[in-house]
Amino acid sequence: MEMDLGQPAGSNWNSNIGGGGNEGPDRDGDITDPPCNTNDRIEPHVDGTQSNVRDTVFGDEGNVDRLKSVELHDGMDFESKEEAFSFYKDYAKSVGFNPIIKASRRSRISGKFIDAKFVCTRYGNKPESAEEPASTSENLTFPVKKKRGRINRSWEKTDCKASMHVKRRPDGRWIICSFIKEHNHELLPDQASYPTGHGDPDIRENDRDALQAGQAKQMYMMAKQFSGSKKPHNQVGHLTNQHECEVHLRLDEGDAQALLDHFLRMQEENPNFFYSLDLNQQHRLRNVFWVDAKSRLDYRHFGDVVFFDIVYIKNEYKLPLVSFIGVNHHFQSLLLGCALVADETKLTYTWLMKVWLKAMGGRSPQVMLTDQDIALKEAIAEVMPDSRHCFCLWHILNKVPEKVNYVIMQDENFRKKLDKCIFRSSTNEQFERRWKKIVDRFGLGANMWLLSLYEDREQWAPTYMRGIFLAGMSKAQRSDGVSSFFDKFMQRRTTLKEFLEQYGDILLEKYEDEAKSDFESWRKQPALKSPSPFGKQMAAVYTHEVFRKFQAEILGAVACHPRKESKDGRVTSFRVQDFQENRDHIVVRNEATADLSCSCHCFEFNGFLCRHVLIVLQVCGAYRIPSQYILKRWTKIAKSRYSMIQEQSVVTSRVQRYNDICWQALKLGDEGSLSKQSYDTALSALEEAIKKCSSLNDSIKYVPILQPSHESHDLAKVDHDIGSTEKEKKHSIPEEGKIQKGAEVISFGRIT
Known part of the structure; x- marks a missing residue:
């Protein structure tokens, strides 16, 4: 029998017994100076799930001969927390006592584990007695739960101090910073470490029944919620070891239903809303991803550079909210997808990256910006090998x-x-x-x-x-474009339900800001602060915000003094002294090809020319910016005149035709919403098109040929487009790499 203890209450404390695989070095809680002080505050676990168990006993039937010749000591290191605990269990069996994970701690910022304490089961004083169990209408027995209740254990507490305290280093390895060997009770090597689920003498029968019932109830509720199926058959009986229990999202009561309601509501508003659910082997929600229709369209225009951001939603635990963020032609942040993840491991990130790419048509960004994290680094290298993975400098x-x-x-x-x-x-x-x-x-x-x-x-x-x-998006200071999309709306105590309630308003405010900027860029000319010909040229091309940044370079050119360094044919090198920065830069100009480069790399980083290049152009008698240095993504026509390359093959699938029309309709909505006149024109055109299509379909006796369905309705095999009709589901399979309309992907295990 496997005991699903869930995760303990609190934002920083978690047992994570059984582990979730290797984790990268903690971004915010690395330990740099082992060994640690043995008086560091390590608090006890308090479980907040139905089982409500304080400590969990583990055993190991494996070979412990290696422990007989190995003595644990301060400074020993391990690959992971799980390996450290496994080693301590083997040591405990060879010596003659049972170990437990007494406490573990997460970083307050990153949410990752940074230390843990393993102790003898006789550590501490005798706990309070448990409450009498209560019966339910389903003939299942549950312990009565106090606010911070505990189930009693039958072992005797002797205040034994034997323990091992480990912490994680910046390189991701775990080091022993405190090891206490001495016990104050008799050690029995022949009776230590009874395997959990195989007659463990330290778990009373009532406790075991309560745990099993709690697990059954959780699995029943999750299966019912996401598949509509009846009570799962013999699920708990197949659970054999705590280490095999997969991680799951630590949601508060009602959060899962709120998520599903949110997804259905969003897809009802627009069929191109996409979401994907990842369930573990026990039918429990592990990870979830979603992206709205406009974000999927925005990615086609501004998917060159994407920032991967993580914030934490306040609930009983610390729920990681992942955001994929881009920057539009107004230097405004764009939301390109959201996810809630159970952990921050390579496996989770790999699943997330693959699902995100699927929603975005399979096209990887040119650059992916993240924090420095080993798990992210490995996942991006595996899923997006053609993308350049960079770390945010301000991070x-x-x-x-x-x-x-x-x-x-x-x-x-x-x-x-x-x-x-x-x-x-x-x-x-x-x-x-x-x-x-x-x-x-x-x-x-x-x-x-x-x-x-x-x-x-x-x-x-x-x-x-x-x-x-x-x-x-990568500067010494955090820029507006790279800031968290939800910074303005997320407070320290914002719950998931509150976040979902605000989600639509957040998107609406962002869309209105973009529409306002579009309108002003098209209808108003920016103020010119100098008579520079470069300013006059680009004022008609760039959006207002981009021109504001470019004009700062024009004005900064007066603080620069160019001096010719060398000339080789038609290639000339200049040394530009920047009095504002108090440093020199090298500018190279090729007169034949109009190519320009500067050692400050402003164009490479920002996408517009710097003051050093502008002053060189000016002294060379050039008064227009070469076309190769005007990026379309910063111009007024960055998206409104975007021409999507259509496939040349004949479109035969109704789902594919539906997708193509939806994309064109989104583009029409983007253009038609800019003004009242364009809005009226768009509505009129749509009404006329609908009438013509209806008349055409009435005149054609079209009977779709349906193929027999071999689709299984088992929850483990669900992978379908919930935006399609039932008939479409039976005979249409979206092409791989094609952006699918609102695809709901419920996957067991990881996408590989």
């Missing part, structure tokens, strides 16, 4: 005070040296040389975070990022 810089605060406090020059290394290195070699000098000078050779940064330098250091367009 990294914000961690500097936390990771090396003791160095900053001792020497104020550290930050200046680090900034010089990052921002003023003109070559890769210069960056590496300066970095090593910093590490040696300040004695940081053992700092795991800095070591990991140097190893990943090609994914964040500006000198390694030449030629990579980032749409202004």
Whole structure:
């Protein structure tokens, strides 16, 4: 029998017994100076599910001979928390006692596990007696639940201090920072570690029944909710080991139904709304992804650079909300998809990336921006090998005070040296040389975070990022475009239900901001602050916000002084002294091809020319921006005149025809909503088209040929388009890589 204990209450504490696979190094709670203080605050687990069990006993029937020659000690490290506990269990069996996970702690910011404490089952004092069980109408027995209740155990508490305390290092490995070997009771090697579910003497029969009933009830409710099926057959009887229980979303009561209601409501409003559910083997919701129709269309225009953001919804636990964020032609953030995930592991991220790409037509972004995270790094490399994975520079810089605060406090020059290394290195070699000098000078050779940064330098250091367009989303300071899409609307205590209730209003406000910016860019000319010919040219091309940023470069050119360095044929090099930045930049101009480059890489990062190039063009007598340096994604026509490449093959599937018409209708809605006149024109055209199609269909006696259905209705095999009619489901299969209309994907296991 397997005991599904769920997750404990609180935002930072979690037993996660059985584990969820390897996790990358914690972004916000890394341990850099082991061993730790044994007096660190490690709180007990308090379970908030039906089972309501405080401690969980584990045994292991495996070979423990390796423990007889190995002595645990401070400083030993392991691949994961699960490996550390497994090792401690083997050690416990060889010595003669039963171990439990007493407590574990998550980072308050990232939500990942950062330490855990394993103890002898006789740790602590005798617990309070349990309440009498209560019966239900389904002849199942449940313990009466207090606010922080516990089920009694039959083992005797002797206040034994034997324990092992482990913490996670920045490189992801777990290290023993405190090991207490001595017990204050008799040790019985022959009787230790009875396997859970095989006559464990430390779990009373009533407790076992209560746990089994709680598991059955949870599985029944989840299966009923997502499949409409009846009570699952013999599910609990097949559960054999706690380690095999998969993770699931830790939702508050009513959250799952609120999610499903939200999805159905959104798809009723627009059939191109897409969502996907990922259920574990026990039919419990593990991960969920959704994206609205407009976001799917926006991705076609602005899917070149995507930022992967994670915030946490406040509930009894700490629920990770993932957002895929892009930037439109007004430098406004775009929501390109949302997800709620059970954990932050490679397996989860791999599933999420694959489902997101499926919703977006299978086209990967050119650049994916994320925080530095091993699990994300591995998942993106596997799912999107053609995308350039970069780390947000402002994420990294914000961690500097936390990771090396003791160095900053001792020497104020550290930050200046680090900034010089990052921002003023003109070559890769210069960056590496300066970095090593910093590490040696300040004695940081053992700092795991800095070591990991140097190893990943090609994914964040500006000198390694030449030629990579980032749409202004990776800077020293957090830009408006890269900020969390929900920052304005999410408070510390916002619940999932409250978030879902606000979701439509959030999107509406963002869409109205975009529509307002579209209108102003088309109907109003931006104010010119200089007589520069470059300003006059681009004022008619760029949107207002992009022109505002470009005009700052025009005005900044007056603080630059160019000097010709060398000339080779029609290629000329200039050294531009920037008095505002107090540094020099090298600009190279090819007169024959009109190619330009600057060592500041402004065009590569932001997509418009810098002041250094503008002053060089001016002294060379060029008064127009070359066309290759005007990116369409920053112009007024970035999306309104977007021409979608249609497949040349004959469209025979009704679902495919429906999809194509929906996409064209979305484009019509985008254009038709800009003004009252265009709105009236669009409605008139639609009404006329509907009349013609209706008349045409009435004149054709069309009888669809239906193929016999071999589709299974078993929940484990559901993968269909819920926006289609029942007849469509029987004979139409969307082509792979084609954006599908509102596809609901309920998957068991991981998408591979």
